[in-house]
Amino acid sequence: MTIAAHLAEPPELKKYSGPQRAAALMLALGETYGTPIWEQLSTDEIKDLSSGIAQLGRLPAVAVEHLLVQFSSEVSSMASLHGSFESAERLLSGVMGVDKVREIMEDIRGPSGRTMWDKLSNVNETVLAAYLRNEYPQTVSVILTKLRPEHAARVLAELPGDFATDVIQRMLRMEQVQKEIVVEIEQTLKNEFMSNLARSRKRDPHEMMAEMFNALDRSAEERMLSALEECNVESAERIRALMFTFEDLGNLLPASVATVVKNADKREMALALKGAPEEIRRLFLGAMTERAAKLLREDMSAMGPVRARECDEAQTALVRLAKTLADRGEIILVDPKSDESMIY
Structure with a gap:
């Protein structure tokens, strides 16, 4: 087989975008060969690659071999690669500190959002408005422009009338905001608001039980709640109220x-x-x-x-x-x- 034939792109690889191919390459390189590359990347680039690895799923061996043709002897026996949150976290743990790994994985894991602004758009508007009403109107106007419009509207509606009007006027007059200012606001939100929010959100076990009971059919739900009422009336009533x-x-x-x-x-x-x-x-x-x-x-x-x-x-x-x-x-x-x- 000629080199040109060996390098012809396999059909299995055509559906993968450039960032997905980069993620697959870093996953295949692993800690030993990948460390020098990870060390040269910025935090944003690391987040992008880590997010790609976490969402990669299974990649056929023929596609891996094409991406790593110089190492084909090492990967040709693989049936597949399996990218996941766990594999991304494990890989990063070998090349950087625990705190940095935790920060990156928090940004790419789960429905809470990949960026600070995604996460902020998932915070209840009443909670967010209660925090923002103590900030300068100019700061609030910058924050609201970074949120999803429908969520920003709900937050705006929760702000005091005069304060909200001031914020709207500043949003209308707003010009290009310097990147340094946005980064500073983002860091403040992360250090003050989001960290405090995470600490205060200790979940009520009754909420968890209410969700579980919601998933039961009615006869099982009523049977279990009735049994609970016999030994703990207060908890049964709280669960019923939360359902x-x-x-x-x-x-x-x-x-x-x-x-x-x-x-x-x-x-x-x-x-x-x-x-x-x-x-x-x-x-x-x-x-x-x-x-x-x-x-x-x-x-x-x-x-x-x-x-x-x-x-x-x-x-x-x-x-x-x-x-x-x-x-x-x-x-x-x-x-x-x-x-x-x-x-x-």
């Missing part, structure tokens, strides 16, 4: 109902509504087009008798979908059991 049930969907705003309908599995929704109270059924059917509502009614009628358990399971799935959409910020859950009118 978001199928009946609570009846309090959704029309726009939120329409979003749930759009994202729901149609057969699952038909099953859920077949066993639902009439007012909830009307609410969901009213969020559909006339034709879609007619088709769903026909599907519900065509099902004939169904087990109550099947309806319960479908209703649980619909609640889970609503909570997922709320976590993504796509809908607002109105919870009458909460001390506040809205939760996200």
Whole structure:
């Protein structure tokens, strides 16, 4: 085989972008061969490569061999490489300090967001506004321009009237902000606000149990809560208050109902509504087009008798979908059991 033929790009590699190929290369090089390269990279470049490794998944051996043709004798026997958060963290641990590794992995791991501004856009607007109202309006205006527009709007609405007006005027007059100022604000947010927020967020175990009970079918949920009430009435009541049930969907705003309908599995929704109270059924059917509502009614009628358990399971799935959409910020859950009118 000629060198040219050996270097021809395999079809398996065509779907990978340049950054993904760089990530695969660094993963294949490992600690021994990769350390000199990692040491020459900036923090942003390390974050980009680490994020690529964490999201890489499986890479076929033929693609690895092409990327590492100079080391083909070492990689040709591999079935695949498997990039993951753990492999990225393990690789970085061999070339830099623990604190630096922790900082980088926090930035690329999970739904909280890769950058500081992503993370800030996932903070409840009431909490964020409470912090920002003690800052200079000019600083707040810079921060809001870096957030997602819909989240910035909700934060703005939580600020005191005169303060919010001042912030808006500064945003309208704002010109290009020096990079050094943005970096300084970002670092302050990280050191003061985000670190304090993380320390204060010790999760109530009752919240965790409420989420677990939400995932149960109704008969199991009621059986376990009743058993808990016999030995710990207070905890059972707190869990009930924290749970978001199928009946609570009846309090959704029309726009939120329409979003749930759009994202729901149609057969699952038909099953859920077949066993639902009439007012909830009307609410969901009213969020559909006339034709879609007619088709769903026909599907519900065509099902004939169904087990109550099947309806319960479908209703649980619909609640889970609503909570997922709320976590993504796509809908607002109105919870009458909460001390506040809205939760996200």
